[in-house]
Amino acid sequence: MPKPRPRQTAGAIALTLAASGSAVVIQPLAPAVAARVNATCVNTAADARTIQAAIDASKEGDEVVLKGPCLINRTITLRGRRTYRGDAKAGTVIKQADGANLPAMLASESWVTDQAYSSDPVRIERLTLDGNRDHNTGTVGLMLRSWDSRIYDVDILGTPSDGIRVSNPSKNGTKLRNTMVNSVISDVYIERAGGSGLKVVDPGNAVTDWTFQRSWIGFSGESGVEAENSAGWTFSDLHLYATPKNAIDAHRCFGTSIRDNYIEDFGTKAAARQTYYGVRCDLQGEAATTISNNRIHKFGNMAQSRTAQQDARFVFLALDDVNYGRGHAAVTGNTILGHGTRQETGLLFRRGRGALSVASTGNLVDNVGVPRSIGPGVRLTSGY
Template sequence: MPKPRPRQTAGAIALTLAASGSAVVIQPLASAPAIAARVSATCVNTAADARTIQAAIDASKEGDEVVFKGPCLINRTITLRGRRTYRGDAKAGTVIKQADGANLPAMLASESWVTDQAYSSDPVRIERLTLDGNRDHNTGTVGLMLRSWDSRIYDVDILGTPSDGIRVSNPSKNGTRLRNTMVNSVISDVYIERAGGSGLKVVDPGNAVTDWTFQRSWIGFSGESGVDAENSAGWTFSDLHLYATPKNAIDAHRCFGTSIHNNYIEDFGTKATARQTYYGIRCDLQGEAGTTISNNLIHKFGPRPAVTQPANTRQYGKAPAPQQDPSFVYLALDSVNYGTGHATVTGNSILGHGTRRETGLLFRRGRGNGLSIASTGNLVDNVGIPRSIGSGVRVTGGY
């Protein structure tokens, strides 16, 4: 299905009717300007800090700025109410850490996710703070759980979360799905390191989480992928630096008007296992809209990863399975989900180890009707299979 239209909102205008002879004149009512307040939550680095933070948020009003003064220690999920700004004094000064053994589902989370509403939360802005997931002493925790539309996340460090660093989620805490869309948000200038799951994960079994931008950020030493997006329709992934990634650097599904550009991928598939395929950049496409993948740098700098032999030991008289090395694909458009896919692949630089288990560019139409690609100006060096094109794929241009 195509991506939905962005959620529309209309500002309410109060009007009065005034008699002027036989005519009726419509006049806007003057309204008092909103006065935003600054609400402080001052932590003392004890388990009581979570109550302090939540009390400050609950006492705030729409338009207010809630300031966290750290260091803070939390043992409960902080619920972020909409139409507010949340900020720290500085990333080094405001560190919100998960307490040992808290095992929270999320450290900070949109209100609609916590309360299991069927509609996305109103916008939030989060900036200038650090989230420490305390991964060594907790399990299953997402650093920042977003279920708010038209939001802004800026200048935030997310370190050592047991699960994903940031998760943008259609389902709520109990699995309730959105009945509306969740669009038009920006995540920028964040640093995500040592997430137990993916750096950024988009969970969208429907078609609600579209038209976001993730830009100018760093993701390193994740437990799984750098970016793992179930729905990439209308998304822009740009100017990201992704390194030391065990699985896929950017794994983008249901691309529809998607832009992936100017990203620097130092490595991917660093913890490869036998018979698996790992991707630098991967898109599967929706029909009816174009996608652009341009000016990305995709490398494998590290040594060839060690292979984990599947555990198929001599049981019931069977010999161990033969070794099958993993495969590495630097840039793939490997499936069209419906209709004909359209994409432009230009100006990408790919540098590999020169083995036959590496493919530079891979184009497949999957179950779709066809795939049309303009592929020009790409550098593919030291890769065993520079380009692989499947049936039903039309490629114009050289490399």
């Protein structure tokens, strides 16, 4: 998968020429000195202007420090090559004002301005976003359209839509002409998102090679993780609980790693004749995916489910399609525990439109109605 070439700033490459007799000495310009830019909120609707003014006044390399409880009524545009930091998650709470109905609370600059290229890197840490879901609609907490970024130690609570969305299309639907890769989201807590906890929107092939790790997602309105493009992604050490639909729904897996996740429950608001997944991948050809050491449970009362949600199905781990070519996957060391009903399938392997080779070893599948379902034409190996 192609990677973007990092763009150098003028300060990093500009040279000055100084005459010294007959010799010419080439000297690099001194780099700009990073500064701290403070944005102090007073918990009124003017806070959005205060924050944006501080960001707009900052320079590349600066740290924008957000202080105090903040009330916002407009989307905050995050300019690239800056760090955005709160004093602490409990001390820096950014809340959406009643009735603001923002498309996003914080958003990468290229998403806001509808550019065809991803924004430069950002770092966001040590703050809380409160989407005020009871008094707003349609709002994403953090809208990312920046490459090589770092999101760390952030709480995102009560967003009307997705907690975090990584988006190829911009605000008006402009698609990227380059790639948006190499970012890390870590140690975040997402609760009561009206949509999915993390959603990846990528109708092209731009959003690849990210890591989402060591985080908690609970009581979402839809899925825990929903990714239209999972190529090169790592989803690891996630704790996903009380998920109405799918815990991890990963599409276009290509060199993807899904490992060491704890799924407490999924399909908690199942509807009749629908299928819900603990971990799901559909595969691309040409690269191998690994799904390992996940703990997948269905803690809900299945007796009640059979009465209230007739014909709903629950699949704990599925490879259910190959989009092209031959898909390759290793499914190892996963632990699956269900309620022993006909509605539950432990492992499901289907080749769909392509061919599928699976090494399935060392998995514990216990107390489910169908321990393993293998479709025609799937090549199953025991590994080496």
